[in-house]
Amino acid sequence: MVKKVIDNGKKGVRYNLVLNERAQLVLHSIIENYIQSAEPIGSRTLSKTIGITLSPATIRNIMSDLAELGYLIQNHTSAGRVPTDKAYRFYVNSLATPPSISEQIKEKISQVSNEQGSQVEAILAETVRMLAELTKFACVVSTPKASVSRLQRIELIKISEDRILVILVTKAGVVRDKIIFTNESHTQEFLNSVAEFLNDKFKDHSMQEIRKEIHQSMVDDRTRYHDLLAHAIRLGKKAFELNQPGEMLIDGQMNLLLDSHFHEQSSVRSLIDAFEQKSAIMKILDDSMKHKGVHIFIGIENDLKQLQDCSLITASYRNNQNVLGSIGVVGPTSMDYKRIISMVDYTAKILSKTITEQSYD
């Protein structure tokens, strides 16, 4: 039996074992080469670019072992080898997080939207566009979740006998509007009183809390005998009802089509579908909101089939109070992780800073 490049010779368990240093170096080098060239890496090429002196034959042995361990695959005999998702996972885990970033890029990122008085959505749109341009991949950002952010103000505007326009302004600086229907007609003056009441009662409360409190008020007897209160609660219930499922802005989808790593038409086709559905990507963004720092989803780790040819790098952004949403880059599994991770990380930080400044607390 051929000896393995692992420290322990036992066969049954070797897949869980750690690679020895030299094997790690080779794998690292293969990955970085492949990220650069987008072409299968052969032993001879590698022996030239790798730091230490190692003959092609030796490298071949190591590569063969790495292939057996699932880090590399060959598209056909006599072709170089290509990293697998497992290899990329190894690679990103071994990176210092977050990798460093050039001052030049930092500056470009910081430039976005330092103009005063921009709306949150505008800031997000600008940021995602900038990030797409910088990374040359597709970028996404989820808009602040209404449920976690807190009420700054509510307005009720009569627009017809049975329709009321509700405008919710959150502390995070997001303005949401929706139309609700009523059975009875109210005057604008009455709506103003209702709005004033709701503002007094619920300002600074989170949407979630508000929904809960309204629910409680509805079963409270006192409510029934107080006309304004009763109306306010009834309208408030509708107004604060699950608003918008949370949106997502996308930019730079086109970049993917021009990327050398994505030559095959088929994978692009399916990616387009993934973007159209939105929900799968949205879910990943939501997941990444739960934890701090940069998240990396590589190929097969994505639930959605259509996303299994690409990696997502995400990071959440926040204001003083809450995590609001997250921003991410979608690219080929063979993307330049160092570069992208650092950009996403830094962008999320700057975005958090900008949004915090714009928040209404």
Place this chain on the structure above:
Amino acid sequence: MVKKVIDNGKKGVRYNLVLNERAQLVLHSIIENYIQSAEPIGSRTLSKTIGITLSPATIRNIMSDLAELGYLIQNHTSAGRVPTDKAYRFYVNSLATPPSISEQIKEKISQVSNEQGSQVEAILAETVRMLAELTKFACVVSTPKASVSRLQRIELIKISEDRILVILVTKAGVVRDKIIFTNESHTQEFLNSVAEFLNDKFKDHSMQEIRKEIHQSMVDDRTRYHDLLAHAIRLGKKAFELNQPGEMLIDGQMNLLLDSHFHEQSSVRSLIDAFEQKSAIMKILDDSMKHKGVHIFIGIENDLKQLQDCSLITASYRNNQNVLGSIGVVGPTSMDYKRIISMVDYTAKILSKTITEQSYD
């Protein structure tokens, strides 16, 4: 000299003359074939598919004449011929406008957004998405111009000592928000009075009118001695200042990349640029708002270089009162005009109907 397929033999003026019937038939047939196949059409192919019996040789003669008149070009000797922009212009001019449309398609278009209480922007987004899916091309729609639509209500919300959130609701059902800065701090109560004043004074006036009226008030002496009025006018000026340059929603850009008529990478690249700039397409949409019915911009007729490989089919939509914006399809010059024109036409009509129902008059 070879005889021309035109009724008049005079040389100097023949380029302005009308094609005889047979030449028209041939040209028509070439165009429809090319729209279908996306491949150069040869005389033999054509002699088979064309209705009347005509030998390839005869067709060759006619084609040669049509080429000389600028309706066809050859990419190289011994290749079939391809229609020019001039040919497409001839073709669409000869179509009955608007062409008929199948009940099935009609139904699909009508399905969009008959749910109650949708916001205008949501309706537009849904419509443009539907149209992109139906046509398999890229679609654009301009959001209602704020300047022409009339005020339903204005709200002023204090969000910090020097920032006020302005919310404008127009009769067309569009909600716009922006932040303005003040030198002095106002209480929310004061802002409410100001808003009430502005609502009383300007409700139902168009934004353009309002700006003019405010301008007049500012030079009016009475304004200076009336505190509330003075403040209202000052804040109102900022609030009604040229808001948003008019937005545009895009969907289905990806469709263009998968289209067989757009094989060449280069033209796709430049199209992407055109979409990123937005302004050029916006200008075309604006132009088309000025006239009724469907507009067709073919290739070279577009000012922007990047758009000269494609055609735009646009139609304006409106509510009871005003033309609000327009919706359009961007595809290759060799698109199926009949199909697309009818779809755009019908979609614009349905959109107008839906928006009118949602309007606040």
Place this chain on the structure above:
DNA sequence: ATTAGCACTAACCCTCAATGAGTGCTAATT
């Protein structure tokens, strides 16, 4: 444990010839 050497593979590239769809022109036919 490492490396040199060797046989073998498969993609890639070049050339060349055959094929086929197309043209323009001229002469014959209607």
Place this chain on the structure above:
DNA sequence: AATTAGCACTCATTGAGGGTTAGTGCTAAT
């Protein structure tokens, strides 16, 4: 006079053959 058949010619496309190249795995020598 208009149409068509015939013919020579052009040029993109295809496929076969051959050389080149980058790669592999295996074995034996270091």
